[in-house]
Amino acid sequence: MSLQNSKSANPKVGFVSLGCPKALVDSERILTQLKVEGYDLVPSYDDADVVVVNTCGFIDSAVAESLDAIGEAMAENGKVIVTGCLGKREDVIREAHPGVLSISGPQDYASVMGAVHHALPPRHDPFVDLVPRRAVDTGSDIGVKLTPKHYAYLKISEGCNHRCSFCIIPSMRGDLVSRPVDQVLREAEKLAMGGVKELLVISQDTSAYGVDLRYAEREWRGKAYQTRMKALCEGLSELGLWTRLHYVYPYPHVDDVIPLMAEGRLLPYLDIPFQHASPRILRLMKRPGAVDKTLERIQRWRDTCPEITIRSTFIVGFPGETDAEFESLLDFLEEAQLDRVGAFAYSPVEGAKANDLPDPVPEEVKQERLARFMELQADISTAKLEAKVGTTQRCLVDALDGELAIARSMADAPEIDGLVQIQNGFEAGLRPGEFVDVAIMGSDEHDLYGEVAFED
Numbered sequence: 001m002s003l004q005n006s007k008s009a010n011p012k013v014g015f016v017s018l019g020c021p022k023a024l025v026d027s028e029r030i031l032t033q034l035k036v037e038g039y040d041l042v043p044s045y046d047d048a049d050v051v052v053v054n055t056c057g058f059i060d061s062a063v064a065e066s067l068d069a070i071g072e073a074m075a076e077n078g079k080v081i082v083t084g085c086l087g088k089r090e091d092v093i094r095e096a097h098p099g100v101l102s103i104s105g106p107q108d109y110a111s112v113m114g115a116v117h118h119a120l121p122p123r124h125d126p127f128v129d130l131v132p133r134r135a136v137d138t139g140s141d142i143g144v145k146l147t148p149k150h151y152a153y154l155k156i157s158e159g160c161n162h163r164c165s166f167c168i169i170p171s172m173r174g175d176l177v178s179r180p181v182d183q184v185l186r187e188a189e190k191l192a193m194g195g196v197k198e199l200l201v202i203s204q205d206t207s208a209y210g211v212d213l214r215y216a217e218r219e220w221r222g223k224a225y226q227t228r229m230k231a232l233c234e235g236l237s238e239l240g241l242w243t244r245l246h247y248v249y250p251y252p253h254v255d256d257v258i259p260l261m262a263e264g265r266l267l268p269y270l271d272i273p274f275q276h277a278s279p280r281i282l283r284l285m286k287r288p289g290a291v292d293k294t295l296e297r298i299q300r301w302r303d304t305c306p307e308i309t310i311r312s313t314f315i316v317g318f319p320g321e322t323d324a325e326f327e328s329l330l331d332f333l334e335e336a337q338l339d340r341v342g343a344f345a346y347s348p349v350e351g352a353k354a355n356d357l358p359d360p361v362p363e364e365v366k367q368e369r370l371a372r373f374m375e376l377q378a379d380i381s382t383a384k385l386e387a388k389v390g391t392t393q394r395c396l397v398d399a400l401d402g403e404l405a406i407a408r409s410m411a412d413a414p415e416i417d418g419l420v421q422i423q424n425g426f427e428a429g430l431r432p433g434e435f436v437d438v439a440i441m442g443s444d445e446h447d448l449y450g451e452v453a454f455e456d
């Protein structure tokens with residue numbers, strides 16, 4: 001558990017946050033509301049009057065981790081409120097931990113707060129009661145952040161209208177619900193005023209943003225913006241921050257934001273999961289399958305914005321994947337020359353439609369394919385990073401570690417990509433949250449190494 005200890009007489013809540021950045025944003029909203037209502041957030045089970053566990057339920061290992069976390073909180077404290085994605089599978093939780101006080105699904109902030117109030121009534125505090133209600137009501141204002149001060153996740157929508165056959169997110173989080181663009185832009189503006197230098201735009205499906213609101217037009221800073229990915233990016237670019245797009249589903253209109261990247265208004269970085277390259281497997285996955293067009297599009301993006309970094313994820317060993325289809329995936333990888341790639345061996349997720357598909361790939365074949373896939377990508381990544389040696393890269397410092405400053409370039413998203421180690425970072429007086437130009441002197445498969453580039 002995290003957060004400061006408290007010696008006050010306020011009721012005390014412990015909080016365990018698991019899962020993806022979207023779950024992290026949910027945690028931030030709940031924590032903000034708890035603080036607004038006068039609860040103290042404490043770092044140990046012993047100090048807590050009640051513990052909230054925000055769970056993840058995406059894959060089997062995440063379910064196991066969530067159940068373990070609930071078990072630990074039950075053993076150490078005994079008063080436990082469970083929320084988050086695994087909350088949608090109440091039977092699984094009840095079977096393992098029948099004594100939990102309450103279970104709710106993701107974004108169900110009202111149920112979490114209701115359960116906390118029931119277990120631990122808030123202390124009436126005239127000062128706290130004057131604080132305007134925030135995170136839970138509007139989902140738009142700034143409160144407790146679990147990320148470092150200089151970057152923040154900006155959640156623009158919940159849920160997803162797709163039905164990829166390997167995924168149960170729509171059944172857990174529902175269909176797409178977008179936040180109106182003015183609300184998102186106001187939140188971004190406040191984050192910027194609070195010292196944030198980099199915004200990480202997240203959702204389940206960033207390119208679908210606004211479709212549920214029919215791209216409703218809203219006003220921000222005296223100008224009209226549509227609730228639509230491109231207009232949102234244009235608005236965000238007014239703030240002069242680094243803005244990074246994640247979870248961009250490969251719709252054709254993704255092409256519209258590449259010129260903004262070329263103009264320096266948006267980070268030249270696209271996190272776009274392709275999942276596979278075989279049209280037949282993509283059809284089985286219920287994903288767009290025009291692979292030739294994907295390669296052409298990647299080329300067009302690079303023509304428009306040569307410095308673009310493309311990150312993608314893939315699944316190998318999907319049910320029915322033949323040797324030839326796997327080879328076609330390797331060919332795609334070779335040709336696409338993507339900068340950053342994550343890959344998973346397919347593992348069945350309870351409730352996913354793909355479980356009903358015939359011809360599952362044996363585990364050892366899946367693992368062997370994953371190893372071959374990652375080996376090829378390691379060579380591509382190594383060569384791509386090597387090509388940066390001798391260049392100067394704009395970086396954002398995340399932390400200091402002895403003599404080193406640990407930073408990220410425009411090509412590196414926090415947690416998932418590489419780092420830039422600045423050898424003379426301490427000597428140069430760098431601080432977290434500071435931008436610096438770095439002369440790149442070395443590289444490996446993931447990271448870059450360099451020194452602060454001083455002007456002559």
Ligand code: SF4
Pocket residue numbers: 160161162163164167168169170204205249
């Ligand atoms: S687009 Fe993403 S969240 Fe939506 S169903 Fe497909 S994998 Fe799941």
